[in-house]
Amino acid sequence: MPYEKPLTGNMRPDGEALDRQAYERAGGYEGLRKVLKGMTPAAVAGEVKNSNLRGRGGAGFSTGLKWSFISERAPHPRYLVANGDEMEPGTFKDRLLVERDPHQLIEGMAIAGYATGTDVAYIFLRGEYKVGGQRVARAIAEAYEAGYLGRNILNSGYSLELYLHMSAGRYMCGEETGMLNALEGKRANPRAKPPFPPASGLFGKPTTINNVETLCNVPHIIRNGAAWYRGLSKSQDGGTKLYGASGKVNRPGLWELPMGTTIREILDEHAGGMREGHRFRGLLPGGASTDFLTEQHLDVAMDFNEVQKAGSRMGTGTMIILDDKTCPVGMLANLEHFFAQESCGWCTPCWSGLAWVERILGAMEEGRGQPGDLDKLAFQTRFWAPGHTFCALAPGAAEPLQSALKYFRTDFERHITEKRCPWK
Amino acid sequence: MLTAEERAEIEAEFPRYPNRKAVCIDAMKIVQKHRGWLADDALRDIGELLEMSAADLDGVATFYNLLFRRPVGRHVIYLCDSVSCWIMGSDRQCKHLSERLKIEPGETTADGRFTLLPVVCLGACDRAPVMMIDDDTHFDLNPEKIDGILERYG
Ligand SMILES: Cc1cc2nc3c(=O)[nH]c(=O)nc-3n(C[C@H](O)[C@H](O)[C@H](O)COP(=O)(O)O)c2cc1C
Numbered sequence A: 001m002p003y004e005k006p007l008t009g010n011m012r013p014d015g016e017a018l019d020r021q022a023y024e025r026a027g028g029y030e031g032l033r034k035v036l037k038g039m040t041p042a043a044v045a046g047e048v049k050n051s052n053l054r055g056r057g058g059a060g061f062s063t064g065l066k067w068s069f070i071s072e073r074a075p076h077p078r079y080l081v082a083n084g085d086e087m088e089p090g091t092f093k094d095r096l097l098v099e100r101d102p103h104q105l106i107e108g109m110a111i112a113g114y115a116t117g118t119d120v121a122y123i124f125l126r127g128e129y130k131v132g133g134q135r136v137a138r139a140i141a142e143a144y145e146a147g148y149l150g151r152n153i154l155n156s157g158y159s160l161e162l163y164l165h166m167s168a169g170r171y172m173c174g175e176e177t178g179m180l181n182a183l184e185g186k187r188a189n190p191r192a193k194p195p196f197p198p199a200s201g202l203f204g205k206p207t208t209i210n211n212v213e214t215l216c217n218v219p220h221i222i223r224n225g226a227a228w229y230r231g232l233s234k235s236q237d238g239g240t241k242l243y244g245a246s247g248k249v250n251r252p253g254l255w256e257l258p259m260g261t262t263i264r265e266i267l268d269e270h271a272g273g274m275r276e277g278h279r280f281r282g283l284l285p286g287g288a289s290t291d292f293l294t295e296q297h298l299d300v301a302m303d304f305n306e307v308q309k310a311g312s313r314m315g316t317g318t319m320i321i322l323d324d325k326t327c328p329v330g331m332l333a334n335l336e337h338f339f340a341q342e343s344c345g346w347c348t349p350c351w352s353g354l355a356w357v358e359r360i361l362g363a364m365e366e367g368r369g370q371p372g373d374l375d376k377l378a379f380q381t382r383f384w385a386p387g388h389t390f391c392a393l394a395p396g397a398a399e400p401l402q403s404a405l406k407y408f409r410t411d412f413e414r415h416i417t418e419k420r421c422p423w424k
Numbered sequence B: 001m002l003t004a005e006e007r008a009e010i011e012a013e014f015p016r017y018p019n020r021k022a023v024c025i026d027a028m029k030i031v032q033k034h035r036g037w038l039a040d041d042a043l044r045d046i047g048e049l050l051e052m053s054a055a056d057l058d059g060v061a062t063f064y065n066l067l068f069r070r071p072v073g074r075h076v077i078y079l080c081d082s083v084s085c086w087i088m089g090s091d092r093q094c095k096h097l098s099e100r101l102k103i104e105p106g107e108t109t110a111d112g113r114f115t116l117l118p119v120v121c122l123g124a125c126d127r128a129p130v131m132m133i134d135d136d137t138h139f140d141l142n143p144e145k146i147d148g149i150l151e152r153y154g
């Protein structure tokens, strides 16, 4: 069955970026013209709210509702930041969007900027995304030339400056208040909330932060309407979603599919099933910081509510597959090493607990696991629960570990009793 | 002292931010691009222009993975060590690179040609294992392929 693919359907097959003219031929910048000609900012936020677009950065917050937090009387300058940090392991969706269709992001930001009365916007992009950075920079210049950015956009009276910031690299830059600190030239430690960014964000001014994929949906919602957008989806959440799969599947990749496509369909039809000689054991549905799901969950629809009901989070929607030839304890050691390395050191349960967990898992892999280690690991995951730390890095680190202890417990136990990794 | 070129590139960033301090990460990246790494005198030079102390800049620089406070080789190899690449065998690629270059991750070859650094997920998990050398990304790695790629970096 052919699906409608608003985000990726126009992309060039040769892997190059769509330039401004090609983007316009496909209906590009019509959404921006439409809002500037005849919609109030509140009407734009309302349309996006009605579309049931939920944030693609992982938390799934209603985008239209987020925009409505910037009140009409909020002071200026106001800021908007596109979150293109994408350092969540196993996630590779925003790279495609910035490399292949940068104007789609720019138009989404101009519309979001109008809806929130934003004066200055930044695209915060991972430093390693060099190709994406060059293409975004070129597209920004093209958009300024054509009058889609800058002073008095298309003679509407609305003005928006848009700049690209290439990050110097740290997972915490993706956490929204850490990102604001990074943009201010500081260490990317998170900020205490409240105040929330709409009240006091970048440089102390009202600020909206959205993920790249979230913003790329916006031009299509405005052009075709909220009802059309809801209709793309198989679930309550609106639209399509970029789903991915990596690991030992036949065709690792990224696909734009209706929101709410089942895990089984993504794995079997799009990823081509497991590689020969490999059996499916489990998956992280949306990046390193989501709970494992297993065989019993294959018919779960990939949307925010359904994956949550199954005991995990959809997160970024890019799935990491665990097969039977890969050691689950080794996988956890790898994941927790990442979190330990990227912890910003602000809260004790996070920096201290992660270092400890990394050591325990490493020792287990080397055959030096101790009876009682599993209780220690479980204790740490409870210690990282939401509310104990400044940001969601530590709760995120708990998710794969707490679920692995549940689903792969005998594998952990074998490491301890056999005093070796059975996969080595 | 900043060279005229370094200074001009940093000053070109000023209009994008409401104050000079906010430019410091861009400024450090610019100077690192020209000098390879950020020595103490590089921080002092940048600090003079941005009206910041070298200690303040050091505090920022040490937070970020891509700002180097120690010398690196002519080419930096960033090998992804995150989960999808690990499942696809990045450990073996790392071992191969280590043996071939005779350095451990984090070190620089004796001839100053390569520095080998592990890096967080490069966002190309469908083509794992992945590494970057300088600005180029290389996909679907295996030992033979790595040998061929290294030849291209003198
Ligand atoms: C440690 C950490 C890292 C994060 N990294 C990213 C990221 O790389 N990209 C992203 O969009 N959101 C990331 N987030 C989520 C953001 O804080 C924020 O919720 C999101 O950008 C909001 O955009 P959305 O409402 O459009 O989803 C991260 C959160 C945490 C706690």
Ligand code: SF4
Residues within 6 Å of the ligand: A172, A190, A342, A343, A344, A345, A346, A347, A348, A350, A351, A389, A390, A391, A392, A393, A394, A395
């Ligand atoms: S939870 Fe971890 S990463 Fe987040 S603020 Fe605390 S120490 Fe930093």
